[in-house]
Amino acid sequence: MNKFEKLEDVAYQDDVDVLNYRFESNNIKGLYCDGVIAIREDMTIPEKTCALAEELGHHETSVGNILDMTSAVNRKQERQARLHGYNRLIGLIGLVNAYEHGCQDKYEIAEYLEVTEEFLEECIECYRNKYGICKQVDNYVVYFIPQLSVMKLV
Incomplete structure (x- = not known):
């Protein structure tokens, strides 16, 4: 089971419907509203995984309509949802695990963590x-x- 399928299970357990959707704009990867997440249907699995993680972050952390990014409160909620997605899919432990797995560059780390390079860089x-x-996390410094880079402490 890949990460996208696991996230779909998380959504299902939280009574959140996940739908594949054909958005008119290429700028929209996903949207969350009232217990429904729409994910752009023509993306790769890693792209869908990243979008779903962020939209689950909105489900768990956002309140109200936050589409207006001129509002500081809305920008803060957007940041919280993204941080939630980063922590869910990558996290400090994920970076350590990628290091232990022998990943040498961002491409390999992203592939190992099943995310896009763009999501990893963000x-x-x-x-x-x-x-x-x-x-510092456990016996490592990220x-x-x-x-x-990751350094293992002795």
Whole structure:
């Protein structure tokens, strides 16, 4: 079972319907409204996985109509939903696991974690803003500056 299928199961258990949908705009990857998530039907599985994770984040963290991104409150809710998706699909432990698996670059990490490179890069940027230079997790230090790297502590 891939990550997308696992997320569909999570949605089902939360009474959230997930629908494949043909959006008119190429800019829309997914939308959440009142217990229904619509995912753009013509995306790859990793793209759908990333979109579904973010929309589940909206289900769990957002309140009301947040389409107006000129509102600071709405931008904050959007950031929270994205962070929720990053933590669900990647997380610090996911970066450590990719390192232990022998992943050498962002392409390999994204493939290992079943996410897009774009989603991974956005996650790293978000973590860089949240944690700064690095963050220790268990016996590892995950560095975000100058680039993503993981160091195992002895």
